[in-house]
Amino acid sequence: xxxxxxxxxxxxxxxxxxxxxxxxxxxxxxxxxxxxxxxxxxxxxxxxxxxxxxxxxxxxxxxxxxxxxxxxxxxxxxxxxxxxxxxxxxxxxxxxxxxxxxxxxxxxxxxxxxxxxxxxxxxxxxxxxxxxxxxxxxxxxxxxxxxxxxxxxxxxxxxxxxxxxxxxxxxxxxxxxxxxxxxxxxxxxxxxxxxxxxxxxxxxxxxxxxxxxxxxxxxxxxxxxxxxxxxxxxxxxxxxxxxxxxxxxxxxxxxxxxxxxxxxxxxxxxxxxxxxxxxxxxxxxxx
Amino acid sequence: xxxxxxxxxxxxxxxxxxxxxxxxxxxxxxxxxxxxxxxxxxxxxxxxxxxxxxxxxxxxxxxxxxxxxxxxxxxxxxxxxxxxxxxxxxxxxxxxxxxxxxxxxxxxxxxxxxxxxxxxxxxxxxxxxxxxxxxxxxxxxxxxxxxxxxxxxxxxxxxxxxxxxxxxxxxxxxxxxxxxxxxxxxxxxxxxxxxxxxxxxxxxxxxxxxxxxxxxxxxxxxxxxxxxxxxxxxxxxxxxxxxxxxxxxxxxxxxxxxxxxxxxxxxxxxxxxxxxxxxxxxxxxxx
Numbered sequence: 001x002x003x004x005x006x007x008x009x010x011x012x013x014x015x016x017x018x019x020x021x022x023x024x025x026x027x028x029x030x031x032x033x034x035x036x037x038x039x040x041x042x043x044x045x046x047x048x049x050x051x052x053x054x055x056x057x058x059x060x061x062x063x064x065x066x067x068x069x070x071x072x073x074x075x076x077x078x079x080x081x082x083x084x085x086x087x088x089x090x091x092x093x094x095x096x097x098x099x100x101x102x103x104x105x106x107x108x109x110x111x112x113x114x115x116x117x118x119x120x121x122x123x124x125x126x127x128x129x130x131x132x133x134x135x136x137x138x139x140x141x142x143x144x145x146x147x148x149x150x151x152x153x154x155x156x157x158x159x160x161x162x163x164x165x166x167x168x169x170x171x172x173x174x175x176x177x178x179x180x181x182x183x184x185x186x187x188x189x190x191x192x193x194x195x196x197x198x199x200x201x202x203x204x205x206x207x208x209x210x211x212x213x214x215x216x217x218x219x220x221x222x223x224x225x226x227x228x229x230x231x232x233x234x235x236x237x238x239x240x241x242x243x244x245x246x247x248x249x250x251x252x253x254x255x256x257x258x259x260x261x262x263x264x265x266x267x268x269x270x271x272x273x274x275x276x277x278x279x280x281x282x283x284x285x286x287x
Numbered sequence: 288x289x290x291x292x293x294x295x296x297x298x299x300x301x302x303x304x305x306x307x308x309x310x311x312x313x314x315x316x317x318x319x320x321x322x323x324x325x326x327x328x329x330x331x332x333x334x335x336x337x338x339x340x341x342x343x344x345x346x347x348x349x350x351x352x353x354x355x356x357x358x359x360x361x362x363x364x365x366x367x368x369x370x371x372x373x374x375x376x377x378x379x380x381x382x383x384x385x386x387x388x389x390x391x392x393x394x395x396x397x398x399x400x401x402x403x404x405x406x407x408x409x410x411x412x413x414x415x416x417x418x419x420x421x422x423x424x425x426x427x428x429x430x431x432x433x434x435x436x437x438x439x440x441x442x443x444x445x446x447x448x449x450x451x452x453x454x455x456x457x458x459x460x461x462x463x464x465x466x467x468x469x470x471x472x473x474x475x476x477x478x479x480x481x482x483x484x485x486x487x488x489x490x491x492x493x494x495x496x497x498x499x500x501x502x503x504x505x506x507x508x509x510x511x512x513x514x515x516x517x518x519x520x521x522x523x524x525x526x527x528x529x530x531x532x533x534x535x536x537x538x539x540x541x542x543x544x545x546x547x548x549x550x551x552x553x554x555x556x557x558x559x560x561x562x563x564x565x566x567x568x569x570x571x572x573x574x
Contacts, residue, residue: 023432024436027436027443029431029439033431079395082390103369107366108366111397111398111401114401115401116426119426119427122426123423126419128418132411132418132419132422133409135406135418136406136409138402139402144311144314144403149314151316151395152395156314
């Protein structure tokens with residue numbers, strides 16, 4: 001159920017987002033924006049769509065914040081991949097934007113995707129008070145108190161005297177990936193003007209489980225027969241949940257978080273089955 | 288009158304914007320955001336404040352979009368100054384962000400300033416429908432159909448076979464600087480929920496006059512006794528309004544635009560004196 005819905009939502013969101021981008025014509029910067037919005041798993045957009053379904057929000061409203069969160073995610077990846085940041089040349093199996101075009105185009109494409117995201121949240125199809133709430137929360141989640149804070153902590157960690165401890169790495173993750181996941185999961189409740197606490201708890205546990213699973217995959221990938229996967233973070237001497245908790249400890253912690261995530265959704269009863277499945281998927285997936 | 292009001296508004300807007308930034312703590316990325324929001328002329332923020340006064344909008348509302356536009360302006364300057372873009376090491380007489388910190392911090396500080404701008408527009412102090420309208424228009428002005436478009440056209444011009452013609456350079460300017468100036472001048476009318484057409488016409492003429500004056504200063508600066516100013520654009524072989532119209536032609540065109548800008552404000556009568564003065568200032572200023 002979850003896998004099929006993720007796939008369907010991701011396709012729908014990507015199609016709409018690309019249509020929004022296509023309005024801007026055919027300059028390289030627009031092609032770069034389009035490139036960056038293709039081929040993702042679409043988890044964040046799915047979370048918006050599913051939390052909207054949970055609150056009986058019409059799909060033509062839900063698709064706007066779903067596209068917005070994927071646009072913010074894409075912008076963050078473009079800038080993250082820049083030579084001055086992580087310097088990655090591959091993303092989703094394709095060349096990164098600054099490799100396929102150039103750095104200036106990558107900077108501008110990321111900038112314009114962030115702008116587009118807030119533009120989508122200001123669409124007249126959304127009730128104004130809900131639109132403002134989504135935009136306000138997005139600014140918290142994406143800005144210097146959220147995602148950018150996480151990125152900045154990550155940069156600071158690289159030159160820190162000692163590796164981060166568990167609290168520090170948890171704070172880093174909460175900003176870097178947790179804040180946007182939280183925004184996405186809460187979007188349906190915000191659109192409905194109702195209490196987002198259960199979804200916020202769900203997303204906090206889900207986001208952390210997701211990051212721990214990432215760290216586990218980073219190590220386990222190396223033991224693969226293919227031997228192709230790089231232990232990028234581990235080899236860079238960065239603290240990870242695995243380096244701090246051990247492989248078994250990290251697995252146990254992730255499982256515990258999934259149980260927490262599922263329990264947080266109890267107020268929604270059976271309607272939350274797909275979101276619960278999403279949490280179980282987080283620790284069972286391949287990369 | 289204009290000079291005193293510009294100074295007072297600029298100081299008030301800068302103080303409030305820096306207070307908003309200070310909430311994010313003391314990481315380097317936050318210090319970089321703060322650095323980039325200091326020492327500007329504050330013309331865009333002033334335009335918001337003055338157009339709000341024209342519509343009897345309370346100052347505690349007007350200050351939010353005024354801070355937002357200065358945050359967007361600051362973000363665009365940080366990213367513009369990056370080595371992959373204009374590669375400037377001085378801005379407002381001080382080292383640029385990537386020189387004082389590093390490129391990664393500059394990218395993130397710019398990103399977070401854009402986020403902050405939209406966050407300010409989603410402040411609960413603004414009526415939701417007005418906040419959404421401001422945010423919607425900001426996304427148009429700052430994104431791939433506005434400022435980023437102008438930047439992208441500027442980049443494309445550098446590798447173009449022929450220098451830009453007058454229509455092309457006008458389109459470039461309309462995006463690169465005109466769109467934000469237009470947003471700022473219209474903000475008061477948008478906050479009042481009233482017709483922004485006169486202010487839009489005013490700003491279109493003002494923005495273009497401002498750019499022509501910039502091009503004139505770029506050339507005339509060279510003839511100064513100091514001889515210190517670089518004819519940066521002219522020497523780079525870029526088309527400018529001066530290269531296309533000649534020095535006298537450019538001066539005449541700028542004067543004509545100022546007359547247009549003033550005439551556009553006639554519906555406001557005497558209340559628009561300060562904005563008219565601002566237009567005259569645009570072509571009389573030093574850099």
